[in-house]
Amino acid sequence: MRRRIMSSADMTQGVIWRQMLLFFLPIMLGTFFQQLYNTVDAMVVGRFVGKEALAAVGGSASTLINLLVGFFVGLSSGATVIISQYYGAHDDQKMSRSVHTAIALSLVGGVIMMVLGIVFARPMLIMLNTPPETLEDSVTYMTIYFVGIIPALIYNVGTGILRAVGDSKRPLLFLIVCCALNIVLDLLFVVGFGMAVAGAAIATILSMFISALLVLWSLTHAQQGYRLFLKKIRLDWALLRQVLAIGMPAGFQSVLYSLSNMLIQSNINGFGTDAAAAWATYGKIDGIYWMILSALGIAATTFVGQNFGAGQIHRVHRSVRAAMVMSLIFSGVMSLTVHFGGRAFYAMFTTDEAVIQTGLKMMACITPFYCTYVAIEILSGAMRGVGESFGPMLLTCMGICALRVGWLLAAVPLNPCVEMVAFSYPITWVITSALFILYYLRGNWLKKRLPASTLPS
Secondary structure (H helix, E strand, C coil), X not given: CCCCCCCCCCCCCCCHHHXXXXXXXXXXXXXXXXXXXXXXXXXXXXHHCCHHHHHHHHCHHHHHHHHHHHHHHHHHHHHXXXXXXXXXXXXXXXXHHHHHHHHHHHHHHHHHHHXXXXXXXXXXXXXXXXXXXXXXXXXXXHHHHHHCXXXXXXXXHHHHHHHHCCCCHHHHHHHHHHHHHHHHHXXXXXXXXXXXXXXXXXXXXXXXXXXXXXXXXXXXCCCCCCCCCHHHCCXXXXXXXXXXXXXXXXXXXXXXXXXXXXXXXXXXXXXXHHHHHHHHHHHHHHHHHHHHHHHHHHHHHHHHHXXXXXXXXXXXXXXXXXXXXXXXXXXXXXXHHHHHCHHHXXXXXXXXXXXXXXXXXXXXXXXXXXXXXXXXXXXXXXXXXXXXXXHHHHHHHHHHHHHHHHHHHHCHHHCCCHHHHHXXXXXXXXXHHHHHHHHHHHCHHHXXXXXXXXXXX
């Protein structure tokens, strides 16, 4: 077998749970530092500017940013899957073509998203029923963010490439550096220069620019088939079709999540600024859990992708079981930590008692049910690892989007309060998890992909 250098990892052999834990931990920490980008923005403006600025940074603007960026990240995940499969199959030529296509896709997608984000910022924020007192700050934050969206997409695609070949340590190191820079710049621009929301947005995009440069440096200095040559960056249409076949459903799945979240955000905004600020803050606290589960989902996708590419189907199922067990353990720990530490977490963002009390009500409705989401994240990640992303998209559409909309339209009007809106999360998690488990156990998602284990030309 071809020798792998230390910066990458062959996951087709060895003890799965130990490999997964070692691979997952840097991803989790990296996701934590990535989450700190917007969290630090929210903390600084919440403490030094006010609750209106807090609602602007973490409310509707953040929801819209997640919609567009989430779609692209889902779309580009197709490249991550293809690269991990070619890496497992030791096909450096096709892996190299996939890498250059992925970077080209990030450049093209970045330009499109920058235009869409800037042009439609205000109308979309108004559509979300953004409180008038936070609208202008929300428009400012969103516009500046999308001016710097290209580096953010390059970073996301680049780290996806590194993780596909088993390297989760360098993305972590890059994020630690850039998150520290973001904290310094936030304090400088928001507190020192008094630039409020605009300063937080500028600090974020400057930090993302540095992180993109670090990832590009890492890829251009790699010594294997995933090495990036700037002159070779172009779209390989044959590979792009493969990437889109996997990534497009994943992108739409992310959009469905975001659209349902936008509807929830609109409902929350209807309760006023206190509710909007409380929900924005809870989103930052809640992000602690999602960064853990997302990291385990990425680990499952990478493990399954490499082993599927190598034709080791028995390790595919063992990888899924290991990821499920680890996710359930972490979910239990996080439910207890976030639920009982609620007031202390909220105090990090605001001293407004009305905001804190509203947020604690929201938290009590959601945090005890974290474990019910595990099957959705891990099983959809595993299915994407073998190239199956259409089924998970349909399950998400039915179980998350449609049911959540139905709850908001039918149940919330019967008792209009923030608790009823928040309950839309655990209700849809339970039902959708049951659908994913049934789909996984039937096994068709894997059987129809088995002929592809030879990988297309």
